[in-house]
Amino acid sequence: MYREEPTEVTLTMQSLEVAYDEQGAEENREERVCRATCFLKGEKLYLQYEEGEDGAVTKTMLVITEDELIVRRKGAMESRMQFRRGLTYSFLYHTPYGDVPLTIATKELTSERTEKAIKIHLAYDILSQNEVVSFHQMQLEARAN
Numbered sequence: 001m002y003r004e005e006p007t008e009v010t011l012t013m014q015s016l017e018v019a020y021d022e023q024g025a026e027e028n029r030e031e032r033v034c035r036a037t038c039f040l041k042g043e044k045l046y047l048q049y050e051e052g053e054d055g056a057v058t059k060t061m062l063v064i065t066e067d068e069l070i071v072r073r074k075g076a077m078e079s080r081m082q083f084r085r086g087l088t089y090s091f092l093y094h095t096p097y098g099d100v101p102l103t104i105a106t107k108e109l110t111s112e113r114t115e116k117a118i119k120i121h122l123a124y125d126i127l128s129q130n131e132v133v134s135f136h137q138m139q140l141e142a143r144a145n
Contacts, residue, residue: 001116001144002040009142011036011049016137038142045118047142052076062140069109069122083122085109103127117143 001007010033017028036049047062058075069083078094083106093100108123120140125132 001038001118001142002045002113004040006037006039006048008145009036009038009047010034010145011047012139012141012143014139016135018135020133020135036142045113064111064118064120066111067109069111069120083109083124101128103130117141 001009013030013032013034015030017030019026019028032051034049034051036047038048039046043065045064047064048060050057050059052058052075056076058073058077061072063070063072067084071079071081071083073079076096079091081091081104082089083104085106085108088103088105090101090103093102103126105125105127106122107125108121110121112119118141120138122136122138122140124136126134126136
């Protein structure tokens with residue numbers, strides 16, 4: 001599965017989002033399964049996939065190292081997010097309505113590679129103007145077809 005040549009894999013993503021506002025917290029769980037392309041370049045593992053809603057396609061690239069995850073999204077929504085345990089990272093979330101400045105505070109990031117799969121666990125807060133607006137927890141698993 002970990003080769004320089006692109007290999008097709010099945011990517012399963014399970015996520016939990018807890019959004020906070022004046023009324024309290026709202027929880028949203030989601031699971032997605034899609035096809036992705038996986039390839040190795042040096043020490044970095046790349047997973048590439050597309051997702052879309054209402055006809056708008058967003059291309060997503062995950063760049064995975066031993067202690068870091070970078071998520072690049074291009075399309076209807078654009079962003080570059082960087083995750084490393086203990087890291088606080090500020091970025092602009094590009095939307096059709098304008099750019100939104102946000103900050104990510106990574107709480108947990110682990111990855112486990114086996115011969116046929118990679119599993120990633122990620123937990124982080126998103127902050128706007130130094131206030132936590134949401135908590136996110138994700139489980140990603142890419143498995144060779």
